Amino acid sequence: MGPPSDPPLGLLLSQTAKRLSRALDDALAAAGGSLPTWLILMSLMREGKLSHGELAHRVGIRGPTLTHHLDTMADQGLVLRERPPGNRRVQVASLTPAGVAMFHRLRSAAAEHDKRVRSGFSEAETRQMRAFLVRLAKDFAGTIEPQLGAQKEIER
Numbered sequence: 001m002g003p004p005s006d007p008p009l010g011l012l013l014s015q016t017a018k019r020l021s022r023a024l025d026d027a028l029a030a031a032g033g034s035l036p037t038w039l040i041l042m043s044l045m046r047e048g049k050l051s052h053g054e055l056a057h058r059v060g061i062r063g064p065t066l067t068h069h070l071d072t073m074a075d076q077g078l079v080l081r082e083r084p085p086g087n088r089r090v091q092v093a094s095l096t097p098a099g100v101a102m103f104h105r106l107r108s109a110a111a112e113h114d115k116r117v118r119s120g121f122s123e124a125e126t127r128q129m130r131a132f133l134v135r136l137a138k139d140f141a142g143t144i145e146p147q148l149g150a151q152k153e154i155e156r
Contacts, residue, residue, distance in 0.1 A: 031109035036069045041103040049094040
C-alpha cells in the first residue's frame with residue numbers, strides 16, 4: 001500500500017494550525033507582545049483582578065510559567081501584583097494603565113490576524129469551521145481550552 005493520495009486530515013490540521021500560530025505570534029510580536037501576554041491581558045481586562053491560580057487556569061498554563069510571564073510584564077509596567085489584606089499567601093494581578101494600552105495594541109494586531117484568517121471564507125463557512133473546530137477540541141480534550149474563548153474578545 002502506497003502513501004495516501006491526500007495528507008491525513010489530522011496532519012493537515014496540525015500543519016495549518018502551526019502556520020496560523022506562527023503568523024499570530026509574529027503579529028503580536030510586531031505590536032510589542034506575545035501570545036501569553038495577550039492571553040493574560042485579556043483575562044485581566046475581563047475580570048479586573050485575578051489570583052495567580054485563577055489566572056493560570058484561565059490562560060491554560062502552569063503556575064511557574066505564569067510567574068515567569070508576570071515577572072516580565074511587571075518589569076514592563078503592564079501588571080501590578082499585590083497581596084490582599086489578610087491573605088499573605090495569595091498574589092493578585094491587575095492591569096496598569098500601560099497594560100490596558102498594551103491590551104488594545106495587541107487586540108488590534110489579533111483582530112487584523114483574524115481578519116486575514118477569515119478573508120477567504122464566507123460568514124457561513126466561518127461559522128461552520130468554528131463549529132467543527134470546537135467539536136474537535138471537545139472530542140480530543142473533553143472541554144474547550146480557555147484560549148478558544150479569546151475569539152470573543154478579539155471580535156468586541
